[in-house]
Amino acid sequence: KAVEYAKMSWPQWPENKVSEPFYSSLAKVVSRLATKIQSSNPLCLEFGFGAGRMIWEISRILPSATIIGVEMSPSMIAVANDLLKGIAVTLIKGNAEKSGIKNEASDLTISVNVLDRVRNTTKAVKELARVTKKDGFILIANAFDYELQFTPIEEHLTPKTTLDLLKKSGCEIVEDKNAELAKILPSGEVKKYDEHILILRKCRSQFSHQEKK
Numbered sequence: 001k002a003v004e005y006a007k008m009s010w011p012q013w014p015e016n017k018v019s020e021p022f023y024s025s026l027a028k029v030v031s032r033l034a035t036k037i038q039s040s041n042p043l044c045l046e047f048g049f050g051a052g053r054m055i056w057e058i059s060r061i062l063p064s065a066t067i068i069g070v071e072m073s074p075s076m077i078a079v080a081n082d083l084l085k086g087i088a089v090t091l092i093k094g095n096a097e098k099s100g101i102k103n104e105a106s107d108l109t110i111s112v113n114v115l116d117r118v119r120n121t122t123k124a125v126k127e128l129a130r131v132t133k134k135d136g137f138i139l140i141a142n143a144f145d146y147e148l149q150f151t152p153i154e155e156h157l158t159p160k161t162t163l164d165l166l167k168k169s170g171c172e173i174v175e176d177k178n179a180e181l182a183k184i185l186p187s188g189e190v191k192k193y194d195e196h197i198l199i200l201r202k203c204r205s206q207f208s209h210q211e212k213k
Contacts, residue, residue, distance in 0.1 A: 020053065023112075026141060027057035029199070030108055033137045034062055037107050041066055045106035045131060047096045047124070048072075048114035052080035052089075058110075059087045065108075070094040070101065097123040104133045104205065112141045121157045122165060129169030134205045138171060140198040159196045166200050175199040 034042050042065050049055050049069035058067060067089045071077050077091050084091075094100050096111070096118050109132045111124075118124045128138050140162065157165075163173060176198055 020057075023053050023057045024061075026054065026110075026112065026139065026197075027061045029139060029197075030058055030110065031061045033108055033139070033199070034065065037136065039107055040064060042107035043068065043105065044108045044110065045070070045101065046110040046112070047099065047128065048111065048117070049080060049091070050076055052084045052091075054110065054112050055080070055089055056084060056087065059084075059089065066090075068092065068101075068106075070096065070099050072096070097127055099127055099131060101131045103130060104136075104202075106131050107133055107136045109136065109138045111139070115140065115142045115157060115162070119152075121162075125157070125162055125165045126169055129166055129171055129202065132171075132202045134170075134202050136202045137174070138166065138198075138200045138202070140196075140200075142196055159198060163198065163200075166198075170202055170204040171200040172203045173198070174201050 030044065034044075042062075044058055044062070044065045044067045046054055046058075046067070046069045049071050052069065055067055055069050058065060067087075069080070069089060069091045070093075071080070071091065072093065072095050074093060077093060080091055092100075096114055097120050109128050111128055115121050115124060128140070132138055142162075159176070163176070167173075
């Protein structure tokens with residue numbers, strides 16, 4: 001299944017890897033956000049990297065970044081390691097609800113089509129905020145079109161409830177595209193996607209100086 005998913009994500013794999021409009025456009029957003037961070041070597045952290053498509057795009061457009069990917073599936077990690085050979089990236093096994101990443105480690109935290117596939121979406125949203133530095137950014141792209149087999153109905157989130165949870169964790173809205181991708185996708189590609197893009201900035205720390213240690 002992991003290999004099948006990889007072939008779906010990378011239609012030209014393994015002979016040729018080509019940019020895909022949705023992921024390459026999101027990578028450009030990441031690059032734009034990186035210019036707002038006071039770091040020549042920002043740490044980008046992606047939850048649920050799957051076959052590594054987003055990581056590949058970020059490595060091309062933001063070569064100075066340190067990239068860490070968290071994925072719970074060992075088979076997907078194996079596939080991504082193969083597909084991302086030659087790219088400086090750290091891939092670790094972890095859960096989006098409890099990643100094991102240190103508090104406020106990430107300059108840019110990314111979640112693409114993950115929130116509808118975790119067991120507890122509320123915990124996952126809080127984890128995104130926990131691992132992000134003060135003044136860092138969180139990029140969420142999700143269709144919010146949940147399937148009951150993956151996400152119990154009591155854990156379903158809407159863009160609004162997701163925003164509310166993140167704001168409680170010390171984040172403020174930077175952009176809320178509300179399923180309108182025209183500003184970041186090439187002409188003719190918008191209708192292919194039904195995604196809600198949320199960009200937030202971590203405006204205050206959740207942790208005391210002692211807790212950070």
